[in-house]
Amino acid sequence: MRGLLADLRFRGLVQQVSDAGLADTLDGETVTAYAGFDPSADSLHVGHLIGVFYLRRLQQAGHRPIALAGGGTGMIGDPSGKSEERQLLSADTLEANMTGIRAQLGRFLDFTPAAGAAQAVLVDNSEWLGELRLLEFLRDVGKHFGVGQMIAKETVRARLATPEQGMSFTEFSYMLLQAYDFLRLSDDYGCRLQLGGSDQWGNITMGIDLIRRLRGEEAWGLTWPLLVRPDGTKFGKTASGNVWLDERRTSAYQLFQFFLRTEDSVVGTYLRYYTWLDHERLEELDTAVATRPEARESQRTLAREVTRLVHGAEAAAKAERAAAALFSEEIAGLDERTLVDVLADAPSSTWSRDRLADGGLSLVEAMVETGLAPSRSAARTTIEQGGAYVNNHRELDRGRQLGPADLLRDRYLLLRRGRRDQHLVRFG
Secondary structure, rough: OOHHHHHHHHHHOOEEEEOOHHHHHHHHOOOOOEEEEOOOOOOOOOHHHHHHHHHHHHHOOOOOOEEOOOOOOOHHHOOOOOOEEEEEEEHHHHHHHHEEEEEEOOOOOOOOOHHHHHHOOEEEEEHHHOOOOOOHHHHHHHOOOOOHHOOEEEEEEHHHHHOOOOOOOOEEEEEHHHHHHHHHHHHOOOEEEEEEHHHHHHHHEEEHHHHHHHHOOOOEEEEOOEOOOOOOOOOOOEEEOOOEEEOOOOHHHHHHHHHHOOOHHHHHHHHHHHHHOHHHHHHHHHHHHHOOOOOOOOHHHHHHHHHHHHHHHHHHHHHHHHHHHHHHHHHHOOOHHHHHHHOOOOOEEEOOOHHHHOEEEEEHHHHEEEOOOOOOHHHHHHHHHEEEOOOOEEOOOOOOOHHHHHOOOOEEEEEEEOOOEEEEEEEE
């Protein structure tokens, strides 16, 4: 049977480890580990899922996870991986964001006593950072770190290399506060392992060093690789912004589609990071990508599994049915939000509802006006040859009139020419 760290290595989820003996420790002891989450919004996004799922994997292996919501450090901002200083958040905004994040973490981690020794803990570092006194902090913590050591950190050097951006003292102090977080979690919860993306390595090792200096105790760090898309852009973002875990911001269908569009070159990596599929199944899907890429079995499996984990099995099944309905008559059964999501990329226009009165609107005219046909004669030919569709139903009558009964959700009309050319008409 593979150990926990061996499984994480197989999945490509290990970038740096502070101690070669950590594998035996994780397989032989119960370890308390933590990962931090930035409360800059009232929802986590898919970029946070690796950290959340890391904690979930540890908890399932019998370890105790701590989710640290950075209510204190969030008022400063972590410079790691940032090219410029971000806007500072007010206390009220941070509290609202923390409320949303707490609810989301509960979907993935067991915070109930039923988990026993592995019961998850959610903490907010504002509880201790907000009470720090500057002089005592500089005396007790700051004196243990040299400025040269801090400047040598990659995230700091990268920012200082661009004088027009630079770094304020506020952000420069972040690494000291993160090191102090690790110390406090070690004191209060016996936390011995900090998790994070590889850009956090410098901050993590400072915490390990602080615990050793002040307490004489051993602590460890473990990081995963930073995840970027094949084109080098940040994972978890689309042209319209972040892909959120809150369904009010990003629907289950949109989440499904985000992962369904994964490129062949990285789908195997994402399957390892974001699913609990066993090693044999993962290798089967690798083979499927190599031999039958057009089937997109790996992408559909990835989209299904992640949507199920985030929104539940019912939402995942609904999203998959909606994707299949894009070119079928089942589109008539979609609720309004899903319908709009499904057709978000289709050309659209808004027409007056009055156009459906007095005998209705000619399908021929509608095809010309939407650009699906260049002329009336071309529209009639398309209809006669079976290439015209209303709500994905093939229409063969060139005299077809469109009326209120044709509207989906009493507002929408989907016209299609051939297999792919669609146009969504909204009636106001």
